[in-house]
Amino acid sequence: MTITSRHNVASMMLAAAGFALFAAGVASAQADCKPVSTFKTIEPGVLKIAAPDMPPFFTYKDGVMAGFEGLFFTRFAKDNCLKPEVIVLPLGGIVESVRNGLADVGGAGLNPTPERGKVVGLTHPIYYSPAVFVGKNPSGDLDSYDGKTLGTVTGFNFNKELETWGKANVKIYDTADAAFADVKSGRLPVMLLGGLNAYYRISLVPNSGLSAVEAKPHPVVQSFNSKGRTNVVHTKGNPELTDALNLAIATMRKDGTLAHNLEEVKLPADVLIPASDAGEN
Numbered sequence: 001m002t003i004t005s006r007h008n009v010a011s012m013m014l015a016a017a018g019f020a021l022f023a024a025g026v027a028s029a030q031a032d033c034k035p036v037s038t039f040k041t042i043e044p045g046v047l048k049i050a051a052p053d054m055p056p057f058f059t060y061k062d063g064v065m066a067g068f069e070g071l072f073f074t075r076f077a078k079d080n081c082l083k084p085e086v087i088v089l090p091l092g093g094i095v096e097s098v099r100n101g102l103a104d105v106g107g108a109g110l111n112p113t114p115e116r117g118k119v120v121g122l123t124h125p126i127y128y129s130p131a132v133f134v135g136k137n138p139s140g141d142l143d144s145y146d147g148k149t150l151g152t153v154t155g156f157n158f159n160k161e162l163e164t165w166g167k168a169n170v171k172i173y174d175t176a177d178a179a180f181a182d183v184k185s186g187r188l189p190v191m192l193l194g195g196l197n198a199y200y201r202i203s204l205v206p207n208s209g210l211s212a213v214e215a216k217p218h219p220v221v222q223s224f225n226s227k228g229r230t231n232v233v234h235t236k237g238n239p240e241l242t243d244a245l246n247l248a249i250a251t252m253r254k255d256g257t258l259a260h261n262l263e264e265v266k267l268p269a270d271v272l273i274p275a276s277d278a279g280e281n
Contacts, residue, residue, distance in 0.1 A: 033081035037244030041104045042235070047082040049073050050103035052091045054176060056200045056265035057108035060086045068127075069107035069232075071261045076105075076248045090174050092154030095120055098233050104241065105234045109194050111223075112231040113157045121236045123245045124278045125229035126258065127271045131158055132198045132212040134183055135190035140213040142221060143167070151179045151191035158192065158223035165220040176201075184208055194228065196267055203266075229273060250280045 042048050051058040051069060058067040065074050065086060077084040087103055094106040099119045109129055112122040133140060142165065150168040152159055153176050162170050171188065173179035180201050182188035193201075198212040215224040232245050252258045259269055 035080040035082075037080055037240070037247060039080075039240035039244045040238060041082065041241075042101060043085075045081075045083060046085050047073070047077045047080070047105065048085050048087065048103040050087045050089055050094050050097040050106040051108050052094065052175070053088050054091065054108055054197065056267055057197065060088055066265075067108065068261050068265050068267065069109075071264070072126075072232075072248070072252065072258075073105065073107070075252065075257065076245070079248065080244065090154060091156075091176070092174070094155065095233055098235060101235070103235075105232055105245070107232060109197065109230050110155075110233050111157050111228050112233075115157070116233060119236060121234040121238060121242050123232045123234070123242065124249055124280060125231050125273050126249055126253075126278075127196070127230055127262070127267075127273055128227045129194040129196045129230055129271065130227045131156075131192055131215040131224055132195045133190050133215060134180070134193050134198045134202070134210060134212045136209050136211070138190050138211065138213050140216045142215065142218050142224070145190065149189060151182065151188045153179055153191075153193065156192070156194075158221055161221040161223055162192075165218075184210065196271060200267070246280075249278075250275065253278070253280070 051060070053059055054067070056067050058065070058069045060070065065071070065084065073084060087097060089097055094110065095116055097103045098106045110116070112125060116122065146167040148168055149171055150162070151171045151173060152162065153173050159170070159172060162168070176193060176197060179188065179191045179193070183191050184205060192215070195212065195214065202208070202210050202212060217225045234241050234245060253272070253275055258272055262269055262272060
């Protein structure tokens with residue numbers, strides 16, 4: 001064997017040894033991880049997450065979750081020794097993906113309605129996000145849009161109620177981006193959106209002339225009669241996962257993580273639901 005050959009063999013042996021040490025270190029780190037809670041997931045060791053690309057609530061880029069729910073899911077997965085796997089879907093597909101076993105958990109900004117509770121698990125609420133009308137000098141009175149076109153986004157719980165009301169031409173968009181773009185350009189006179197999402201989007205275009213106003217209570221659209229609350233939807237019939245998520249929410253509320261996350265994504269601190277109103281006490 002030549003000197004060059006012996007050098008190559010030695011180099012490969014050193015590389016193999018280095019890789020073995022690295023793999024052993026990773027395995028050891030994983031073995032040393034002690035989960036805060038114990039629960040089943042669709043795939044052992046993995047937390048499958050379904051969420052829309054909807055800042056400031058959730059974004060996913062280069063393998064990193066961000067936004068309020070993104071930060072929550074990152075911490076929840078880490079605390080429970082799980083590898084996060086993300087499926088980015090339109091808002092209207094989140095509940096169905098969880099219902100059909102494609103994801104363990106889903107976000108973002110979803111209200112814990114009785115209808116959703118029939119098909120997915122629901123957690124304690126996290127923050128308020130009331131329905132708002134977005135446009136140029138919009139009215140908060142639904143009846144003022146009688147005979148007009150009113151935009152909304154698939155996945156909102158008030159959509160069916162708007163159809164029952166039936167006095168406007170309701171145009172349902174697949175994404176909030178598309179609806180907001182049409183309002184900004186004037187192609188759509190007004191749209192309904194979750195308040196936090198609306199205020200965030202308007203803040204990005206300060207000279208657009210757009211504003212938002214909270215929807216007034218209405219006898220047909222019951223969703224307008226109470227301030228929207230958000231929660232984490234998850235696989236139904238998995239009470240251990242429900243308990244784990246509720247514990248995580250309560251812990252992060254108590255230790256200030258949720259408030260810090262709101263500040264990081266530039267959302268107002270007063271939207272955080274207090275523990276006394278979240279069913280934690």
